[in-house]
Amino acid sequence: MRTFKFIFVFIVLLSGLSFAQHPRDMKFAPLDFNPPEPVRFEIDNGIVVYFLEDHQLPVMTVSAYFHGGTVQDTKDKAGLSNITATLLRSGGAGPRTPDKIDSDLDFVGISLNSSAGDEYFAVNMRLLKKDTDTGFEILSDMLTKPVFDSSKMELELSNKLDEIKRQNDDPRDIGRRVYYQTVYGDHPYGLYPTLQSINNISRDDVIDWFKKFYNPDNCIMAISGDMTVDELKSTINKYFGDWKKSNIKIENPAPAQQTYKPGLYYAEKNINQANFRFGFLCMTDKNPDRFAFEVMNFALGGGGFSSRLMQQVRTAAGLAYSVGSYFYARPLGGTLFGYCLTKADQLSQSLKMMMAIITEVKENGITKDEMELAKESIINGYVFSYDTPSGLVNAIAMLELGGFPSDQLQKDLEQYQAVTLEKCNEVAKKYLDLDKIALVIVGSEKEFDAPLDSLSKAVFKVPMEIK
Amino acid sequence: MKQIKLTALIVITCFVLLFCTAWAGEKQPFPVNEIKLDNGLIVLIVERTNAPVFTGYICAGAGSAYEKIGNIGTAHLLEHMMFKGSETVGTSNIGAETELWIKEDSVWARIDKANRLTRYIKMNQPEKLEEHLKYIEDLNSILDSLAKASSQYTIPNEFDQIYTRHGAAQFNAWTGYDITSYHVSLPSNRLELWFKMESDRLKKPAFREFFTERDVVSEERRQSVENNSESKLFEQLIATSFLAHPYQIYWEWQSEINNLTRQDLQRFFDTYYTPSNLTIAVVGDVKTDEVKKLAEKYFGDMSPVDNFEPIYTEEPEQLGERRVNVSFDSSPAVYIAYHKTAFDSPDEPVFKVIGRLIGDGRTSRLYKSLVLDKQLSLNVDVAFFPGGIMGDRHAGVLNIYSEPKEGVSTADVEAAIYEEFEKLTTELVDETELTKIKNNIDADYIWATYNNFGLAYRLAITQNMTRDWRNLFKLREQLLAVTAEDIRRVAGKYLSENNRTVATLVPIKKGEDQ
Numbered sequence: 001m002r003t004f005k006f007i008f009v010f011i012v013l014l015s016g017l018s019f020a021q022h023p024r025d026m027k028f029a030p031l032d033f034n035p036p037e038p039v040r041f042e043i044d045n046g047i048v049v050y051f052l053e054d055h056q057l058p059v060m061t062v063s064a065y066f067h068g069g070t071v072q073d074t075k076d077k078a079g080l081s082n083i084t085a086t087l088l089r090s091g092g093a094g095p096r097t098p099d100k101i102d103s104d105l106d107f108v109g110i111s112l113n114s115s116a117g118d119e120y121f122a123v124n125m126r127l128l129k130k131d132t133d134t135g136f137e138i139l140s141d142m143l144t145k146p147v148f149d150s151s152k153m154e155l156e157l158s159n160k161l162d163e164i165k166r167q168n169d170d171p172r173d174i175g176r177r178v179y180y181q182t183v184y185g186d187h188p189y190g191l192y193p194t195l196q197s198i199n200n201i202s203r204d205d206v207i208d209w210f211k212k213f214y215n216p217d218n219c220i221m222a223i224s225g226d227m228t229v230d231e232l233k234s235t236i237n238k239y240f241g242d243w244k245k246s247n248i249k250i251e252n253p254a255p256a257q258q259t260y261k262p263g264l265y266y267a268e269k270n271i272n273q274a275n276f277r278f279g280f281l282c283m284t285d286k287n288p289d290r291f292a293f294e295v296m297n298f299a300l301g302g303g304g305f306s307s308r309l310m311q312q313v314r315t316a317a318g319l320a321y322s323v324g325s326y327f328y329a330r331p332l333g334g335t336l337f338g339y340c341l342t343k344a345d346q347l348s349q350s351l352k353m354m355m356a357i358i359t360e361v362k363e364n365g366i367t368k369d370e371m372e373l374a375k376e377s378i379i380n381g382y383v384f385s386y387d388t389p390s391g392l393v394n395a396i397a398m399l400e401l402g403g404f405p406s407d408q409l410q411k412d413l414e415q416y417q418a419v420t421l422e423k424c425n426e427v428a429k430k431y432l433d434l435d436k437i438a439l440v441i442v443g444s445e446k447e448f449d450a451p452l453d454s455l456s457k458a459v460f461k462v463p464m465e466i467k
Numbered sequence: 468m469k470q471i472k473l474t475a476l477i478v479i480t481c482f483v484l485l486f487c488t489a490w491a492g493e494k495q496p497f498p499v500n501e502i503k504l505d506n507g508l509i510v511l512i513v514e515r516t517n518a519p520v521f522t523g524y525i526c527a528g529a530g531s532a533y534e535k536i537g538n539i540g541t542a543h544l545l546e547h548m549m550f551k552g553s554e555t556v557g558t559s560n561i562g563a564e565t566e567l568w569i570k571e572d573s574v575w576a577r578i579d580k581a582n583r584l585t586r587y588i589k590m591n592q593p594e595k596l597e598e599h600l601k602y603i604e605d606l607n608s609i610l611d612s613l614a615k616a617s618s619q620y621t622i623p624n625e626f627d628q629i630y631t632r633h634g635a636a637q638f639n640a641w642t643g644y645d646i647t648s649y650h651v652s653l654p655s656n657r658l659e660l661w662f663k664m665e666s667d668r669l670k671k672p673a674f675r676e677f678f679t680e681r682d683v684v685s686e687e688r689r690q691s692v693e694n695n696s697e698s699k700l701f702e703q704l705i706a707t708s709f710l711a712h713p714y715q716i717y718w719e720w721q722s723e724i725n726n727l728t729r730q731d732l733q734r735f736f737d738t739y740y741t742p743s744n745l746t747i748a749v750v751g752d753v754k755t756d757e758v759k760k761l762a763e764k765y766f767g768d769m770s771p772v773d774n775f776e777p778i779y780t781e782e783p784e785q786l787g788e789r790r791v792n793v794s795f796d797s798s799p800a801v802y803i804a805y806h807k808t809a810f811d812s813p814d815e816p817v818f819k820v821i822g823r824l825i826g827d828g829r830t831s832r833l834y835k836s837l838v839l840d841k842q843l844s845l846n847v848d849v850a851f852f853p854g855g856i857m858g859d860r861h862a863g864v865l866n867i868y869s870e871p872k873e874g875v876s877t878a879d880v881e882a883a884i885y886e887e888f889e890k891l892t893t894e895l896v897d898e899t900e901l902t903k904i905k906n907n908i909d910a911d912y913i914w915a916t917y918n919n920f921g922l923a924y925r926l927a928i929t930q931n932m933t934r935d936w937r938n939l940f941k942l943r944e945q946l947l948a949v950t951a952e953d954i955r956r957v958a959g960k961y962l963s964e965n966n967r968t969v970a971t972l973v974p975i976k977k978g979e980d981q
Contacts, residue, residue, distance in 0.1 A: 021663075022555060022556070023555075023556055023663045023664050023667065024625065026663065028633070028654075028660070031519055031654045033518070033519045056515075057916065057917065059914065059917070099839075103830050106828050106830040106907070107899075107903045109907040109909070109910030128909075128910055128913065155839075158872070159872070161873075166797075166798045166870070169696055169796075169797040170695065170696070270796045270975070271693075272689060272694065275694075304631065305624040305627035305631070306624060306631045310624075314683055315623050316623065316679065317679065318679035318683050319682070320683070321684075322690060341686070341689075342686060343685075343686060343689060376632045376633070376634070377632055377633075379634070380654060381636055382634070383519060383520055383634065384520065387517070387918065387919070388518075388917060
């Protein structure tokens with residue numbers, strides 16, 4: 001990685017600040033920071049390792065990532081990726097029974113979690129240096145000799161069914177789920193497990209799934225901590241050197257297309273708030289317009305108190321505690337959505353206010369001051385991507401996993417610096433697809449301050465039965 | 468504000484953190500430096516150079532437990548108002564703003580009085596009700612127009628914008644029961660900005676946009692408690708568990724938020740946001756000398772008043788099991804609470820070990836029994852309330868939360884929990900299990916220092932709660948000294964039927980209670 005410099009041209013160095021100076025006028029030199037550079041190496045079977053040596057504390061963090069994840073699930077077996085990841089951790093490995101793994105890890109305080117992300121699987125471990133051998137031995141057994149104990153399999157499936165039966169308990173969960181189901185439709189991003197899909201999953205499915213994804217030539221590791229590079233290389237070779245290559249290449253499914261009908265999607269729940277989210281599909285994480293779009297969204301509703309949605313709906317009108325907009329730049333198709341939780345009888349008032357703000361931004365853009373605040377915040381805050389060794393090494397490894405060049409963080413920074421007001425306002429016009437809005441409302445219609453059909457031309461009632 | 472001469476007595480103590488057995492013989496890189504200003508304010512500093520950033524963490528030694536009936540919610544609303552800036556940040560004309568606020572407050576006082584009259588007018592002069600309600604409505608319009616007038620002098624969210632512009636991370640605050648915390652992480656060359664901003668709001672706060680923020684706090688309650696089944700159940704558990712102590716109020720009641728005044732906040736601020744009741748920790752890429760200089764410059768002139776009003780109430784002994792049912796549109800769950808000790812009790816470290824024994828990880832007693840072996844529950848969580856890292860200023864509770872699997876009753880889950888507690892009071896924990904817990908304590912003490920925020924948080928809270936940050940590391944020694952016999956004794960003393968409260972979530976079936 002090349003040298004990072006946090007340079008922003010408007011910053012003027014002033015010294016000898018006076019006591020009476022207003023904080024808004026305090027200026028600081030750009031931060032001159034060269035983050036440590038992780039080492040990258042590969043071993044014969046294809047494992048890519050990023051390592052950041054750090055001897056401040058006698059600890060290690062180890063993550064293993066695999067292309068795959070929940071986007072690989074199919075509708076009839078939705079949930080398979082999650083079950084596989086969970087059972088990998090709880091189903092025993094090598095000579096150890098499930099209980100033995102738990103007790104060996106817990107005895108020395110090693111934390112080891114296995115999970116399925118959207119486009120990858122992850123196993124994350126943290127441990128004290130003195131327990132390196134125990135940790136790597138178990139991690140290696142898990143990745144190369146998992147058992148998938150059938151009684152644990154039964155328990156995981158049965159717990160998953162119970163979780164699905166509880167999926168309408170929390171209004172925030174409902175809002176999130178219904179929004180993604182709506183805008184992504186049948187695309188894997190919109191897929192959620194059902195009682196039926198979980199019942200379709202067999203132990204053989206889990207084993208096949210494991211064999212397909214958890215392979216050394218599909219693996220990127222991010223490791224930090226109290227070891228030398230040579231020590232780590234021999235540790236990796238000792239525990240993972242015999243792991244056989246698969247020659248399976250994992251591809252992501254096709255990007256999401258809009259299949260939903262714009263309109264209002266009503267999910268009924270007996271609560272005293274209206275919990276709503278509205279948005280549309282937009283660009284992927286590789287679109288060069290994303291930098292300007294991110295800056296624009298910061299001013300619109302992504303920048304907390306410094307954004308228009310928070311400023312007007314919360315600070316000025318007192319209508320909500322949580323309100324804003326979020327730009328989720330995903331590899332297979334992102335989305336931008338506004339969200340708000342407000343007292344049920346303030347629904348239409350809040351919604352109209354938010355729609356007016358987003359329309360104003362689309363039509364007339366943001367201001368130069370707003371753009372500069374957003375850019376400065378993003379650029380000055382960049383250092384926090386690197387403030388711990390594990391944070392830094394994982395961020396770099398994730399770049400390769402996501403198909404970005406290793407200097408992308410630096411490039412991102414340059415791209416943010418290069419954003420202009422014209423560009424922000426151009427992307428606002430281009431991508432804020434207001435006639436494609438899907439509006440999801442969770443709450444109780446009879447408490448709202450307006451009938452649903454006054455809020456949208458098309459109203460769809462979301463079925464809440466659990467199947 | 469009166470200027471105090473800056474001849475602060477600076478006590479700098481270099482103290483090597485005590486948790487070195489895990490890597491005996493190796494150099495511990497984080498000494499803690501302590502500064503005490505003349506006015507009583509304590510600043511703790513740890514210099515760490517891994518990245519050019521730092522965390523600033525401020526504790527005020529009072530939270531919601533210090534509110535009085537009639538102004539419940541003050542500590543929380545005050546925490547929100549501290550983000551509104553100060554007499555200099557967030558305003559274009561503080562004089563004009565202040566004048567309008569005084570008018571707002573007097574209009575609110577009339578609204579409040581009129582609101583209280585309404586019930587008597589309804590009862591005794593119903594013919595005048597309409598006129599009376601119109602009067603209230605008119606006053607509310609006046610209040611709105613005053614708020615609008617003052618807003619022309621307000622620079623909205625300027626306090627936030629300044630930090631945001633400089634790349635702030637972890638910028639937030641939280642209201643606890645004993646302590647209220649304010650924290651932010653910044654690039655390290657913004658150290659002076661941090662001192663300027665924080666001292667500004669702590670010396671000259673300005674409670675602008677007051678009445679709107681009351682509504683925001685109401686909405687926060689709706690979102691966090693009223694529409695969240697676990698919080699709702701917990702609120703009832705705590706209210707039932709405490710008869711007398713102010714810990715009984717988990718979250719301010721809606722009716723109290725709506726009647727808070729600026730004077731309530733000012734009184735609380737004057738009483739508790741004083742130098743001797745504030746603690747600061749600065750951890751990261753900073754120099755102690757520089758922090759010392761800036762602390763004197765920006766906080767040295769705070770008046771050394773000490774008018775702390777303590778809580779005298781003690782929770783009376785519980786005389787028998789208490790139970791409460793909560794009907795809600797959600798699946799079944801059970802919450803159980805046992806009264807325990809305060810931070811300074813010799814039993815406190817034993818409780819912390821018991822908490823780990825029953826609730827920490829997949830091999831903990833309750834997870835193993837309820838989730839893995841008997842397969843009665845989906846999950847089981849063990850925590851303390853209020854749950855400070857050093858314990859709490861007053862005796863709190865140990866609480867257990869569990870969601871039963873379908874077809875399992877909460878009574879079955881309860882029975883399985885009590886069975887485990889029975890074992891704790893009759894059988895001694897074996898050495899392997901105790902060693903496991905102690906290994907985890909060791910590991911956690913090391914991980915606690917992994918980032919600036921974690922260390923700053925622990926140091927500030929410990930100093931504020933116990934008046935000596937070294938207790939953070941003394942506690943480690945006390946935890947490692949806990950014996951199997953201690954566990955049996957403390958479990959026997961506290962984990963009894965008479966000392967427990969049980970809250971059960973009873974699902975509302977569709978069609979009921981509509």
